[in-house]
Amino acid sequence: MKINNFNWKIGGPAGFGVMSSGLMFAKACSRAGLFIHDYSEYPSLIRGGHNTYQVYVSEKQVHSQRKIVDLLVALNEQSIIEHLDELVKGSGVICDSAKVLFDKKSLKKKGIMLFDVPFNKIAKEVGGDEIMRNTVTLGATMALTKHDFKYLEKIINDQFSDKDKSIASQNIKAARAGFDFIKENYNIDSFDFFLQAQNNKPQMVVTANDTIALGALNAGCKFYAAYPMTPASSILHTLAARGPKHGMVVRHAEDEISVINMAQGASTAGVRSMVATSGGGFALMMEGFSLAGITETALVVVEVMRSGPATGLPTWTDQGDLKFVLGAGHGEFDRVIFAPGDQEEAFYLTELAFNITEIIQSPVIVLSDKYISESHLSIPFFDTKKIGIDRGKILTETEAKKLGDKYKRYQLTKDGISPRALPGQEGVRIFLNSDEHDEMGYSEESIQNRLDQVAKRAKKIKAAGKLLPPAKLYGDKTAKITLVGWGSVKGPILDAMQNQDLKKKVNYVHFPMVAPLPANTKNILAKSKKIVLIETNSQAQFADVLRAGTGIEVDHKILRFDGRPFYQSELVKEINKI
Amino acid sequence: MKKPNDFNTTHEPTWCPGCGNFGLWGAFKQALAELDIPRHKIFGSYGIGCSSNGANFTKINVFHGLHGRPLPVAEGVKMANHDLTVIALGGDGDGFGEGGNHFMHACRANHDIAYFVHDNQIYGLTTGQTSPTSAKGIKSKSNPLGAIDRPVNPIALALSLGATFVARGFTGDIPHLAKLMKAAIKHKGFGFVDILQPCFTFNKHNTHQYFRERVYKLAGNDTSDFDKAQKLAREWDREDKIPLGIFFQNESEPVFHEQLPQLTKETLIKKKLPVNLKPDFQSYI
Numbered sequence: 001m002k003i004n005n006f007n008w009k010i011g012g013p014a015g016f017g018v019m020s021s022g023l024m025f026a027k028a029c030s031r032a033g034l035f036i037h038d039y040s041e042y043p044s045l046i047r048g049g050h051n052t053y054q055v056y057v058s059e060k061q062v063h064s065q066r067k068i069v070d071l072l073v074a075l076n077e078q079s080i081i082e083h084l085d086e087l088v089k090g091s092g093v094i095c096d097s098a099k100v101l102f103d104k105k106s107l108k109k110k111g112i113m114l115f116d117v118p119f120n121k122i123a124k125e126v127g128g129d130e131i132m133r134n135t136v137t138l139g140a141t142m143a144l145t146k147h148d149f150k151y152l153e154k155i156i157n158d159q160f161s162d163k164d165k166s167i168a169s170q171n172i173k174a175a176r177a178g179f180d181f182i183k184e185n186y187n188i189d190s191f192d193f194f195l196q197a198q199n200n201k202p203q204m205v206v207t208a209n210d211t212i213a214l215g216a217l218n219a220g221c222k223f224y225a226a227y228p229m230t231p232a233s234s235i236l237h238t239l240a241a242r243g244p245k246h247g248m249v250v251r252h253a254e255d256e257i258s259v260i261n262m263a264q265g266a267s268t269a270g271v272r273s274m275v276a277t278s279g280g281g282f283a284l285m286m287e288g289f290s291l292a293g294i295t296e297t298a299l300v301v302v303e304v305m306r307s308g309p310a311t312g313l314p315t316w317t318d319q320g321d322l323k324f325v326l327g328a329g330h331g332e333f334d335r336v337i338f339a340p341g342d343q344e345e346a347f348y349l350t351e352l353a354f355n356i357t358e359i360i361q362s363p364v365i366v367l368s369d370k371y372i373s374e375s376h377l378s379i380p381f382f383d384t385k386k387i388g389i390d391r392g393k394i395l396t397e398t399e400a401k402k403l404g405d406k407y408k409r410y411q412l413t414k415d416g417i418s419p420r421a422l423p424g425q426e427g428v429r430i431f432l433n434s435d436e437h438d439e440m441g442y443s444e445e446s447i448q449n450r451l452d453q454v455a456k457r458a459k460k461i462k463a464a465g466k467l468l469p470p471a472k473l474y475g476d477k478t479a480k481i482t483l484v485g486w487g488s489v490k491g492p493i494l495d496a497m498q499n500q501d502l503k504k505k506v507n508y509v510h511f512p513m514v515a516p517l518p519a520n521t522k523n524i525l526a527k528s529k530k531i532v533l534i535e536t537n538s539q540a541q542f543a544d545v546l547r548a549g550t551g552i553e554v555d556h557k558i559l560r561f562d563g564r565p566f567y568q569s570e571l572v573k574e575i576n577k578i
Numbered sequence: 579m580k581k582p583n584d585f586n587t588t589h590e591p592t593w594c595p596g597c598g599n600f601g602l603w604g605a606f607k608q609a610l611a612e613l614d615i616p617r618h619k620i621f622g623s624y625g626i627g628c629s630s631n632g633a634n635f636t637k638i639n640v641f642h643g644l645h646g647r648p649l650p651v652a653e654g655v656k657m658a659n660h661d662l663t664v665i666a667l668g669g670d671g672d673g674f675g676e677g678g679n680h681f682m683h684a685c686r687a688n689h690d691i692a693y694f695v696h697d698n699q700i701y702g703l704t705t706g707q708t709s710p711t712s713a714k715g716i717k718s719k720s721n722p723l724g725a726i727d728r729p730v731n732p733i734a735l736a737l738s739l740g741a742t743f744v745a746r747g748f749t750g751d752i753p754h755l756a757k758l759m760k761a762a763i764k765h766k767g768f769g770f771v772d773i774l775q776p777c778f779t780f781n782k783h784n785t786h787q788y789f790r791e792r793v794y795k796l797a798g799n800d801t802s803d804f805d806k807a808q809k810l811a812r813e814w815d816r817e818d819k820i821p822l823g824i825f826f827q828n829e830s831e832p833v834f835h836e837q838l839p840q841l842t843k844e845t846l847i848k849k850k851l852p853v854n855l856k857p858d859f860q861s862y863i
Contacts, residue, residue, distance in 0.1 A: 031863060204862035214858060220851025223658060242858055244840045247849035249657050254683040258650040261643060265623065265654020268641055269662070270847045273654075291644055381859045389851055422847070423639040423655070424662055426618050430639040434626070442589055442634050443642070 003194045004034055004059035006145060007066040010137065011052040011083060012075025014045060017134035021073075022053025023376065024159055025138055026205050028151040029057045030378040033200035037491070038376045039065035039565070044230065044314040050078055057195060063342065063491035065375070067567045070193055071144060073137045075119075077102050087112050092191050094140050096120050096133070113191060115144065117181055127174035135171045139178030144188055147195035149179055201380045208346035208372040211382075212302055213238040215350030216274050217246050218384050221300070223266035223273040225251045225259040227281060230314050231370040232304040235276045256281040260288030264297045268432060270394070270422040272354050276302035279321045280310065286329055289363060293333030295432040296361040296410070296418070296457070298392075300353045305369040307563045316563025317371035319487060320537040325365050326515055326545065332454070334461040336468065337365040337515040341490030343377040345512055349469070351387040356467060358392040360460045361417055367514065369536070371565040372488040393419045400425035408439040412452055416459030461516065471518040471525075475507035481578060482528035484554065486511035486542055488565070489534050495568040496575065503576045506532075514542070517549040525552055532556040532578060536565065579614060582607035589634045598775030598786075601749030602696055603632055606667075608752070609759035610638070615663050623652035625668030625677065628703045628777075629696030632667065646676025649684045652691050653834075659847045660690065660835045663763060670697040674710035674730045684768055685739035690833040692762040692769040695732065698777035699784045706780035716783050732772040733811040733825055737804070742767035742831050744807065745824045748774045748793050750786060754822065766829045774820070789820065796823030804828075 008025060012018045019040060026036045037056045043049040056066045069086040072079065074095040080102050087093065089111030097104070097116045104114055119136040123129065127136075135156070142152050153172050160168035182188060206214075213235050216224065224243060226236040240250045249266075253259045256277055263273040277285065282303045292299045305321045307313035325337055336356050340346035350366050357364040400407065400421045407428040411418040418439075421428040431441025436453060438444040475497055483493055483506055493508050509524055511517075518524075525531065533543050533554040538561040543554040558574045560566055585607040593599045610620065620638040624630035626645035633642035639662075643651050652666035666684075673681055673695045684693065700718065701707040707720035711732065715724040736744045743765040747755035755773065762769030774793070776786045792814075800806060807826035814820045835841050840849075 027863070202860075202863050204859055206862050210862065214855060217853055217858070218855055220853070222846050222849050222851075223654070225654070244838075246853040247840050247846070249838055249840060249846055251653075251657065253650065254679050257647065258680055258683070261647040261650035262654035262657075264643075265641065265651035265656075266658040266846070267654075268651075269621075269655045269658035271658040272851070273658075287644055288647070295641070295643070382855075384855055423621050424619055424659055424847075426616070428618065429637060430621075431633070431642075432640065433633065433642040434644055435642060441640070441642075442587075443631070 001194060002192055003196055004057065004198070006057045006193045006195060007054065007068060007070045008057070008141065009052055009054040009069045009083065009086070010073040010075065010134070011050065011079030013047070014042060014049050014051050015047045016075050017131065018051040018053050018075065020159070021134040021138055022055060023205070024152070024155050025141065026055045026376055027155045028142070028147070029055065029195060030203050030205050031155065032148065032151050032195065032197035034059065034195065034198065035061050036205065036376065036378045037062045037064055040374060042315050050082060059198060062495065064495045064568055065565070067569045071141060073141065074100070075133060075137070090192055092144060094137050115140065115182060115186060117178060119178060122177045122181060123174055126177040127170045132171055132174040135174040136178035139175035140182045143179045143182035144191045145193050145195040146188060148197060149176070203378040203380055205376045205378050206343050207234065207374050207376050208340060208343045208368050209234040209304065209374065210238060211343045211347035212276070212350045212366060212368065213242070214382070215347040216300070216354070217242065217248065219272060219351040219354035220389055221272040221274050221354060222248050223263060223271045224248060225253050225263045225275050226277065227253060227256045227259055229278045229281045231306055231373050232276045232278050232281070232302065234374070235302060256284040257288060260285040263299055264288065264292055264295070267298050268423065268430070274300040274302065276304065278304050278306050279308050279324065282325070282328065290329030290331055290333070291434050292363040293329055293331065294434055294436070297432065298357040298361055299363045300350070300357055300366065301363055302366045302368065304373045305367065313563040315370065317369045317488070317565050318537060318561065318563060319369060319535055320561070321367070322514060322537065322541040322545065325367055333362060333457055335363050335365060335515060336360070336461065336464060337367055337513065339367045339487035339512060339514050340372065341487060341510055341512055342372055344379050346372065347382050348387060349512060352467065355387065355390040356464050358394070359390060359467070360464050361392065361420065362460055367487060369488050393417055395419050395421045395425065397425050401427040403428060409441045410437055410439045410453065410456070412439060412456055415463045416456040417463055468516070469512045469518065470520045472510045472512070473507060473524055474510060476505060477507065477527070479505045479507040480529045481506040481532055481575070482525065482530065483508040483532050483534055485534045486514050489536065492566040492568050492571055493534060496571040499568055499572045502572045504578065506575060514545060517545070522550050522552070530555045530578070532558060532575065534558045534566065534571065536560050580611040582611045585610055585637045587635055587637045591635045592631055593628060594779045596778045597628070598698060598749040598777065599628060599632065599696060601752050602755070602773055602775050603635065605749070605752045605755035605759055606636070606694070608756040609763065612756070612760055613763060619662055621655050621662045621664045623648040623655065623664065623666045625672035627669040627672050629667060629669040630672070646672050647680065648672070649677060649680040649693065653684065653687070653689050656689050656691050657835055657846060659845045660841060661845050664691040665763065666691060666693045668695060669702070670695055670699060670711045671701050671709045674732060682739055685736055685741040685770070687834050688742055688767045688831055690767055690835065692759070692765070692771070694759065695772050696775045697732065697772050698775045698781055700777050700781040702777050702780055713783060731811060731815060734808065736770045737808055737811055737826055741770050742828045743769040743824070744826045745771045746774065746822050747771050748789055748822050749776070750789060751822070754795060758824065761824060765827065767831055767833050792818060792820040793822050794819060796821045796825070799823070801825065801827045
């Protein structure tokens with residue numbers, strides 16, 4: 001009997017409601033006090049193709065998706081064929097045999113249980129439309145897992161709350177019919193999985209794109225500009241929907257070049273500003289990014305990576321942009337790059353990014369990827385007071401007036417950071433200049449001035465100092481093998497470390513920041529006997545970054561670059577081989 | 579009341595002797611002086627080029643940004659603080675070449691900003707290449723056999739894109755140009771002025787004399803008549819006559835920031851930073 005340890009997957013063509021049913025099931029579990037992690041795969045098209053959504057449900061906090069599927073909801077035949085190798089003895093498949101020609105006997109031979117639910121027919125008869133087939137399968141899932149139907153009923157009501165009431169009630173009817181069909185036609189106890197509600201704090205079911213948006217709002221970001229690009233677009237959707245009631249202006253601009261220039265205009269006027277895109281969009285922003293470097297404009301840039309080069313695999317995950325963002329923008333200037341490891345880190349690091357960018361008056365990047373930016377995790381509410389707001393050296397009206405004509409936007413100071421006046425403040429003239437400039441802002445090409453300004457800009461990052469996150473060690477300090485990773489590999493690694501098949505003693509050093517390298521990098525890796533880099537790109541880019549920054553060599557690399565995230569089971573296998 | 583010279587900085591202009599930019603700069607300062615807006619409330623967003631070197635010489639708040647990008651910066655400033663008077667300035671290469679996409683969308687967005695294009699039909703700062711407004715056949719360093727493309731018609735373009743204020747000025751008539759600039763700044767919406775500005779050093783075709791022989795001032799034209807404006811916009815192409823003045827103006831179109839409900843009570847810069855996210859968290863359960 002397997003209680004509260006369940007991996008569910010639904011597959012079907014785009015347009016079949018795979019994504020919405022996945023999220024509804026995730027919430028039906030999380031609302032019952034269970035922990036979830038979900039993961040979806042889809043091609044870059046609107047109709048057809050093959051979409052999947054999997055939800056792993058557990059009694060304790062989970063960090064990544066699972067390979068072996070306990071119950072597969074196959075909305076079409078392809079879903080069975082594609083995922084047959086993920087099914088094992090005891091797994092179940094919900095399908096509608098009226099639409100599936102697949103040889104069912106072979107499933108039974110493997111010990112896979114077949115639950116034949118005529119969901120197309122039921123949807124049409126009960127709900128009035130085949131489109132509700134996915135809802136019927138959700139009901140069937142609830143019955144098979146012995147999960148309380150009320151959680152599904154409530155989430156359906158919430159899901160359709162902005163639509164005509166009849167839509168929710170028809171969907172509930174469809175779900176109920178699926179639920180009843182299983183109960184009437186199958187012995188549910190033969191399916192060995194149970195989902196039971198447990199006591200827990202209320203949990204959000206959020207992606208890193210959600211938490212980046214929430215982090216920005218909590219930081220007091222009031223201007224967000226973007227041009228849609230997968231997998232960053234949902235930040236735009238979230239902020240467009242939620243931002244205005246928090247006083248935010250969201251602008252879908254004509255292109256990414258406009259986006260990054262516009263955000264700098266808003267920031268210059270004194271408003272906390274953010275932009276988000278993926279690699280291709282960020283490539284278009286390069287000159288504007290460099291502009292923020294020399295004009296010393298505060299700006300948070302979110303880059304949600306997908307597989308490149310160019311259009312690449314638009315809807316798949318990758319960490320291939322690391323060196324690109326490290327070197328982004330022509331010319332030399334410092335930037336801070338955060339790399340959140342999960343949905344929770346994404347909230348706090350985004351918030352922190354707003355403080356850092358205003359303190360050092362240089363752009364800060366939040367580097368995410370499709371994997372965490374589109375996967376949901378159940379997490380408790382965030383502590384909205386934890387980071388706080390620090391706007392750096394912004395002058396008040398009175399301070400500005402006092403300085404008057406003597407105000408220098410690029411004044412040479414001990415820490416390299418100059419007082420920042422805002423347009424509209426009386427007495428001062430704001431002069432931001434993309435030409436090399438003197439302290440006042442005037443274009444100036446003399447040798448001494450150039451040397452002074454370069455030195456000034458190079459000093460600034462030190463002011464971020466202790467506010468920057470350290471590298472973090474997970475697991476036993478004395479372990480012989482140290483896994484090293486940055487960003488989204490954190491989840492699968494943490495889960496792999498808990499896996500009972502893992503034969504080696506390992507610990508994990510996580511980098512939530514890739515530029516500058518955390519101050520404790522050398523120390524934390526000093527005792528490592530064998531360093532194993534785990535990264536989702538083909539060139540092991542972080543190995544070069546680590547070597548360049550510390551002289552430390554990576555001993556072994558586990559890389560994946562097929563657009564898919566690591567699975568803990570695969571990591572365990574690879575680590576055991578070392 | 580301010581005088582034009584109150585807008586001088588400590589830095590002297592670096593334009594060639596006789597450059598049309600002097601006239602443009604003079605007219606700009608005169609317009610600003612006459613408008614009598616406090617200097618700290620004026621924001622100039624400059625591109626890159628001879629035109630935009632004016633950032634160094636003009637005592638207003640300035641963002642001297644990138645080639646082709648003065649408009650997005652200006653729009654960002656305006657959305658963040660719509661109490662500021664925001665003016666974008668750049669050249670013809672900047673506005674109709676590198677920044678063409680921004681021009682298209684600025685016209686239709688109707689931000690309450692002015693946009694002054696120093697249109698000298700040549701690239702000056704890069705020492706004389708064909709610009710988007712160079713006449714067909716004009717020889718330059720980048721098209722030694724003569725320009726193949728026909729020139730952009732900025733007036734017709736702005737009209738077709740829905741700009742709500744479309745005018746053409748000439749640096750040979752500073753008082754008239756100052757008047758147009760003033761009207762563009764005062765205009766409620768996107769105030770576009772294409773400014774003919776001879777480049778004596780690199781443009782041997784569109785000289786001061788060339789313009790003198792062709793320009794005439796529009797008088798008594800109905801600026802609310804869009805169709806008439808479109809016809810006038812084609813006069814330079816068809817009849818070799820260059821009308822100066824306001825072609826079209828429409829103030830009934832709402833400006834961009836006034837259509838954002840969150841900006842009706844206060845500017846964005848005045849918003850309190852801390853927010854209550856509890857209901858948002860709740861909605862993710």
